[in-house]
Amino acid sequence: MNRRDAVAALAVLTSINFLNYIDRYVLAAVFEPVKRELQFSDAQLGWTLSAFMISYSLTSPFFGRLGDVLTRKHLIAAGVALWSFATAGAGLARSFWQMFVPRSLVGVGEASYATLAPTIITDYYGQEMRGRALAVFYAATPIGSALGFVLGGSLAEQFGWRAAFFVVGLPGLLFALMALAIREPRRGFSERSAASKTAPPSLFQTYRLLWQNKTYVLVTLGFVAYTFALGGLVGWVPAFLERYDGMTTAEANQIFGAMTVVSGFLGTFAGGFLGDYLLRYTKNSYLWVSGLSMFAGAPLSVLALSSREPGIFLPAIFTAEFFLFLNTGPLNAVLLGCVPAEIRATAMAVNIFFIHALGDAISPPIIGALSDRFGLFRATLLAPAMMTASGIILLSAIQYRYLRRSGSRQR
Known part of the structure; x- marks a missing residue:
C-alpha cells in the first residue's frame, strides 16, 4: 500500500x-x-x-x-x-x-x-x-x-x-x-x-460499544439535527422564494440550485482543509469547525428568511449553506475516527440510519405541517433552531472529551 x-x-x-x-x-x-x-x-x-x-x-x-x-x-x-x-x-x-x-x-x-x-x-x-x-x-x-x-x-x-x-x-x-x-x-x-487480525465483536457487542461511546452518540445526535435542518431548507426554500420573494418556479429552482452547488462545493472543501489545518493546534479541531459552523449558519438562515431584499436574502442563503456544508468533511472524520477500525462500517451504517430516519426524511413534512398551521415563514424557522441545537450538541462533545481526559489524568 x-x-x-x-x-x-x-x-x-x-x-x-x-x-x-x-x-x-x-x-x-x-x-x-x-x-x-x-x-x-x-x-x-x-x-x-x-x-x-x-x-x-x-x-x-x-x-x-x-x-x-x-x-x-x-x-x-x-x-x-x-x-x-x-x-x-x-x-x-x-x-x-x-x-x-x-x-x-x-x-x-x-x-x-x-x-x-x-x-x-x-x-x-x-x-x-x-x-x-x-x-x-x-x-x-x-x-x-x-x-x-x-x-x-x-x-x-x-x-x-x-x-x-x-x-x-x-x-x-x-x-x-x-x-x-x-x-x-x-x-x-x-x-x-x-x-485485520482481530475478529470483530458480535453485532450486539458492537451496538453496545457504540452506545457506550459518548463521543459517537453526541456526534450522531448533532448530525441528526444538522441533517434535519439541511433537509428542511433544501425542501422548502424554493417554495419560500416563490411565495415570499415573487420568483417563478423556474427562477426559484435555478437560483437556489446554483447557490447550493457552489456553496456546497466550496463549503465542503473548505471544511476539510480547515479541520486538518487546525489539528496542529487542537485534537478537537473537527468538532470545533462543525459546531461553530452551525452557530454561524443559524443567524444567517434567519436573516435570509426574514429579508425581502434580494441583495440581502440571496447572499445570506448562500453563506448559510456554505456554513452548513462546511462541517461535512470534519463531522464525518470525527465520526469515523472515534470508533475502533473493526466496527467502522457498522458505526457508519447506524449513523446513516438515524440521520435520515430522524433528519431529512421527516423535516420536510414536519415543516409542511407547521406551515399549514402557522405559515411557511414561521415553520422554516425550525431549521435554524435545529442548526443551533446541532452546534450545542457538537460543542458539548468537546467538553465531554475534555472532562474524560481530565478524569483519566486524576486517576
Whole structure:
C-alpha cells in the first residue's frame, strides 16, 4: 500500500459518489413527464422518492455489519451494479409498482456503497489528512445532485424520460468494475492498528460499544439535527422564494440550485482543509469547525428568511449553506475516527440510519405541517433552531472529551 493506491482509491470512490447522487435525483428531474405518461397522483410520485429513502435507511445497518466482516470492495461493486441495473430498470416502468420496486433497489445498492466507501478512505488516510480526503469524497454530493437534475431534465426533453434512466444508470456497471480494481487497505491501516487480525465483536457487542461511546452518540445526535435542518431548507426554500420573494418556479429552482452547488462545493472543501489545518493546534479541531459552523449558519438562515431584499436574502442563503456544508468533511472524520477500525462500517451504517430516519426524511413534512398551521415563514424557522441545537450538541462533545481526559489524568 502506498500513496498512489490511496489516491487511486479516493478518485474511484469519489467518481462513484458523483454517479450515486446523479442516479438518486434523476427521478425528481422527470416527475412531470412520468406523471403525465403513467398517470401517477402526486402521492404516488412522492412514494417513488420515499421508496429509495426507506430501503436506504433500513438496509444500511445490514451492510454495515457485512462491511466489518467481508471484503468491502466486493460489497461496493455489487451495490453499484445493483443500483445501476435498478436505475435503468425504472426506465421500463409501466405502473406504480414497476417504478417503486426499482427505486427501492436503488436504495439498497446505494446503502452498500454509502456505508463502506468512507471507511476505506478512513483506513487509507491518517488523521492529519482525513478531513481533506473526506471533503473531496463528499464534494460529489452537491455537484452530483445538481447533475441529476440537469441531465435528467435535458435527456427527458430531447429523448424522453425513459432515456434519462438508461443513460445515467447503465454506465454504473463500468464503475462497479473499477471498484473491484482498487486495492483495499486492511482495517485500521492508517492508524497502524491490528484490526485485520482481530475478529470483530458480535453485532450486539458492537451496538453496545457504540452506545457506550459518548463521543459517537453526541456526534450522531448533532448530525441528526444538522441533517434535519439541511433537509428542511433544501425542501422548502424554493417554495419560500416563490411565495415570499415573487420568483417563478423556474427562477426559484435555478437560483437556489446554483447557490447550493457552489456553496456546497466550496463549503465542503473548505471544511476539510480547515479541520486538518487546525489539528496542529487542537485534537478537537473537527468538532470545533462543525459546531461553530452551525452557530454561524443559524443567524444567517434567519436573516435570509426574514429579508425581502434580494441583495440581502440571496447572499445570506448562500453563506448559510456554505456554513452548513462546511462541517461535512470534519463531522464525518470525527465520526469515523472515534470508533475502533473493526466496527467502522457498522458505526457508519447506524449513523446513516438515524440521520435520515430522524433528519431529512421527516423535516420536510414536519415543516409542511407547521406551515399549514402557522405559515411557511414561521415553520422554516425550525431549521435554524435545529442548526443551533446541532452546534450545542457538537460543542458539548468537546467538553465531554475534555472532562474524560481530565478524569483519566486524576486517576
